[in-house]
Amino acid sequence: MLVPLLSSFTLLDFIALGLLLFAWVGTGLVIEHPPKSRASVTVLMRRYRSDWMTEMLTRKPRIFDATILGSLRQGTTFLTSAAMIAVGGVLALAGQPQTLDSLVMGVGIEGHPVIFWQTKLGVVALLLMHAVFKFIWSNRLFGYCAVVMASVPNEVEDPRAIPRARQAAEINIRAATNFNRGLRSVYFALAGLAWILGPWGLMLAVAVTGWSVLSREFASTSRGVLLED
Secondary structure, eight states, X not given: OHHHHHHHSOHHHHHHHHHHHHHHHHHHHHHHSOOTTSOOHHHHHHHHHHHHHHHHTTOSSOHHHHHHXXXXXXXXXXXXXXXXXXXXXXXXXXXXXXXXXXXXHTTTOOOOOHHHHHHHHHHHHHHHHHHHHHHXXXXXXXXXXXXXXXXXXXXXXXXXXHHHHHHHHHHHHHHHHHHHHHHHHHHHHHHHGXXXXXXXXXXXXXXXXXXXXXXXXXXXXXXXXXXXX
8 A cells, every 4th residue: 555655646746745744844943943143032031931930920919810710721732632633634634535536636636545545634624633732731721820829828928929929920821831832833733724726735735834923923013012011
């Protein structure tokens, strides 16, 4: 089965797939470990999350902080559900590859074996499943953060107050990091759907997606606002 599968793909297909994987991993590394002279929005937000936990120490009551954390958990829950539904949709489509074959043949692309389309959709499904795992872990980390926040003493003078606030900040940052990784997986899963149109479609989609992700992190209006402080 492997030989017929490989023969269905061209060298350009493998280059396009490699570009997808390189962009997916590479953008994450650049965003999470940017040059010191050009911090990303993700890195800039780490400081604000730390400041949030510091301000929480003197905020009474802390209902405001609990509300914000609750909204963050709702966001991860929603995206987890959406990504799981998307995985189901992709797998359902992979079970009916004749539909795709008929569609692409209608735009001038010759027919291919079933495993050909299932492989392309499998790449999309794997990216979406990675997003699901990241969203679930992010949601759980936000839950850990809520518990640690609740354990922070009300009195700032308490020797446990500042260390636990720092612990809550670090867990919050880790939760946000996993959430952002899940989002990037969704972005590139959507780009991966373009492979159905051929390798050139995939390469174009990857280029547009990579540019969009990096521009929002390094050249967006929100980044300029965060730097005003």
